[in-house]
Amino acid sequence: MSELGDFLKSKRAAVAPESVGLPAVGNPRRVRGLRREEVAHLAAMSVDHYTRLEQGRVTTASDSVLNGIATALRLTDAERTYLGILAQPPARSRSTAAEPAGGTVVGPLVWHLLDAMRDVPVLVIDPRGDIVAWNALAVALYFDFAEMPPRERNMIRMLFLEPRVRGMHRNWEEVASVSVARMRMSVGLMPGDRRMAEVVSELLDRDPDFRRWWGGHEVRATDTFRKSFEHPVAGPMLLDWQALSVAADPDLTMIVFTAPPGSPTADSLRMLASWAAG
Template sequence: MDNRSEVREFLSTRRARITPDEAGLPAYGGNRRVPGLRREEVAMLSGMSVDYYTRLERGNLAGASDSVLDSLARALHLDDAETAHLFDLARAASASPVVRRPRAKPGAIRPSVLRVLAAITEAPATISNSRLDFVAANALGRALYPGVFAAAEPNGARFTFLDPAAKQFYPDWERLTQDLVAALRSEAGRNPYDKRLTDLVGELSTRSERFRTLWAAHNVRYHRTGVKRMHHPVVGDLELSYEALELPADPGLRLSIFTAEPGSATEDALKVLASWAATAGAPDSSATPTHPVADR
């Protein structure tokens, strides 16, 4: 991906969303020709010259110090995810175009990780990578996502944006699409040379107007915990809390576990789903990888 373009669009969209009042600046009369703050206002708030900030917003973050980036993050009211994204873009700008993050060696998911998945028997659990590929799941995890796992290479974003069944499966489809694009945008900043990510973004941009619109907003967000509502084709409505846990020994992979409130209708539905998965619903009774994870 074009780092200069990514930087330019990210900074300009962040600047456009902040009003002078929100930034603590006096609002003078007359019409402003640009939404949000002007470049000179961001420069003043960041403690840098207008020329230097203009250079940064034109896409040249190469050589920007941590203190400069911190000042810019404060001036633009960036949250933790946006600040991390800004630093990722700066690192990518300062690196040689031929320097890429080392790829993991080809191979299946480690057996010990699969044993962990298999040991989780009362809650759906999945393992996904930073491109939102589902690379492994326990039996209940597969049963929870029948539409996703119907694909040869299950991918959460591809299902959500391209499968017509997704809007019925996810009652909060619009909010979920925002979260997924924000997660992919964050990964693009961390690893701009990931060809498979670039290919996925290209495919979704070509085939989904919703994805194109959200991608152009340059929003980033952490997607580590929360609540997901689903309308499952077998057991009906579910409201599940999830926790996404990074696997330190496997960079780029995370384990997601879904649980229901004790005594809730969702807890009862999960028991029915487990029974269905053990019989006709899911052919695999143990945790299994969905496809190799040669380049996470």
């Protein structure tokens, strides 16, 4: 079955029949959630067309069909976007689409910006989540990324497979589940990317939590999040995580960690900056 089919089947199973005016039992109802014919009826399309979509025998669909399916399955805005990506795959013009880990070149403007941002931890990642640059305070918050092999220097890989990163998150399950949902959106935007497939394959093979969340087909497009850290030097820290586009290179994203103004974490961050500078 295709990724489109897996996604549709997962979302169909998540809709309670009674929530759309259908009986929860009877006829008999042998499957969880909605039947294919019920989705087709709610989406105002033929059962055959919907079935072929879910079985992977058709891999494209019109906007009107996708809107009908999205409404029938009560998809979120992020899930609607993801459905469109799967059914109408974006053309990949990015020259680094099959680039191995560590191959991204970071330009001088980005390095200058990192050097200027001394009061907040900053990471620079590529579209696959590989960390390609960082500032001194990011090293103080985490550790020296330069000591890691480039293929292991991936944000979501570290979240699951690097004990130092996994252990420092006090709200690890919340962060990890959202990260998996965000990664699924990234995978949809980069069909056929070898590096992305490598990261997903390793995580599926090595971590049961990742397998569970990946199998749930949740999709998120969030660019902000609050992380609760337990730092060995600074102690408990609540940091707001933001993903910012880099104007000088649209393939890069800056991950910036900030503390709520006036909070104990703001004081801890200043102390951590002084510790890193010393």
